């Protein structure tokens with residue numbers, strides 16, 4: 189038997205990072221007896237933590253709690269954990285679509301932050317009932333009236349009956365459970381209608397294979413049933429059906445309003461698209477759920493092994509990561525400067541960092557990343573449309589009608605004293621100011637910015653000029669025509685592919701000059717003069733010169749110490765392995781790595 193709809197509540201917790209989402213989730217699990225004390229390790233919902241089994245917490249997880257409410261009835265409460273970062277906005281929106289309500293957790297000593305806003309907007313978009321929860325009221329710095337006022341002013345929801353809790357001490361957790369039952373709506377659905385379920389998430393598990401997390405809307409799913417994924421058309425027979433408590437428990441079936449998982453000998457997560465509708469193969473539903481969208485990488489960069497012999501290992505590692513993360517894409521690429529590697533696509537900058545971090549930590553690979561690039565839309569004179577992810581592949585500019593670039597809507601919250609510097613930063617990055625308002629004593633600025641300027645160290649700069657106090661959030665808005673040019677770097681008249689980039693015309697000269705100056709420092713002198721140039725098309729816009737020098741390492745060794753001489757020569761030979769040849773110029777690979785780290789000028 190499935191659970192009656194009126195006894196189900198489905199909810200998510202939305203919060204800014206560090207406001208206590210995981211601590212509260214753990215408390216709820218503990219209070220409802222989902223795990224005994226021994227099993228109750230800290231921060232259970234973060235069980236996909238990099239140190240633990242399956243890597244980073246980018247995946248939504250659910251936990252089913254049993255709760256006997258004050259009205260004497262037994263309820264099933266399904267908590268869905270949503271990824272907290274903007275890169276995973278689509279995953280967040282699908283998780284939100286799977287539940288009816290949200291707890292809005294705000295740190296009572298900090299107040300509303302940029303991610304609080306971004307996440308609560310997702311919840312409002314999904315028509316959630318929202319219960320405001322002020323956490324950390326045990327802290328002396330907690331200012332309950334001020335934060336309540338902020339929630340009303342900034343988010344525009346009634347905060348007069350906000351709960352006041354401490355997830356750390358356990359104060360008020362019972363009021364949270366009661367509020368979930370009394371203030372959030374029960375789900376709706378028809379058990380007799382054909383199966384209609386939302387694919388919320390999927391991941392690869394070493395024991396179970398691909399695990400698919402679903403929210404049933406209508407009908408039921410059972411073991412042995414043949415289901416169809418409506419977007420991909422794939423048909424599978426269900427192997428296991430279950431729920432997480434948070435331990436996995438198999439159940440005979442899942443009915444309307446329920447959240448759970450199934451397995452079905454699916455080979456790759458790439459076959460299970462988040463947002464897809466799952467139905468019965470023999471008795472399908474007429475209409476899929478709205479809003480399906482395939483994963484679209486928005487940021488690309490090249491990843492190359494520092495040591496060329498690591499290439500096969502890198503390929504294998506990427507294959508493994510991809511098993512678990514269908515939104516990460518890669519294809520082989522060769523670069524004259526960096527050798528063999530891969531062009532990789534990511535959902536955003538954090539996603540890029542996560543993958544890079546995992547490749548180096550879990551697979552012990554030493555990698556070089558080229559500057560991140562966004563996806564440009566290029567309209568050719570003959571009407572053809574090209575999506576460009578690698579600036580090195582820019583077609584002949586004479587044949588291009590226009591280049592369009594992605595823009596974002598950014599929200600920045602900052603203490604007043606850093607506002608001036610932040611406005612200047614946004615302005616320098618071609619930002620268009622949309623709004624400026626105050627949230628308590630902090631300024632909230634809204635800007636439209638070209639994503640291309642944000643992937644280029646924007647976040648680091650923002651953090652450093654605000655001493656870490658500014659918070660930042662964005663979503664992709666649209667594509668706009670931009671006066672963009674390809675900046676090429678030439679060493680001894682040869683273009684260096686890994687260093688070419690698309691930049692706005694107004695920034696090209698400065699960017700080119702900085703790059704030339706850097707390379708001048710990094711390229712060792714040769715026996716001849718080496719020009720380093722930055723160019724737009726055929727036009728040189730900056731130039732530096734590496735002066736000639738006699739390169740004789742043995743010159744220092746006067747006298748006839750043969751061993752010492754040999755040692756030096758060997759040392760030089762070993763150094764050579766790391767060199768890349770450009771025409772007659774040898775450039776140490778270190779030079780590229782450093783030149784690519786433009787952020788630390």
Ligand SMILES: Nc1nc2c(ncn2[C@@H]2O[C@H](COP(=O)(O)OP(=O)(O)OP(=O)(O)O)[C@@H](O)[C@H]2O)c(=O)[nH]1
Nearest residue numbers: 203204205206207208209210211323324354355356
């Ligand atoms: N004093 C106090 N500290 C709390 C309370 N709730 C959480 N914390 C602390 O705040 C910090 C962040 O809590 P988390 O639960 O990890 O926050 P989170 O929002 O899940 O953060 P991420 O997992 O990083 O997104 C931890 O050090 C907690 O111990 C509370 O009620 N009072």
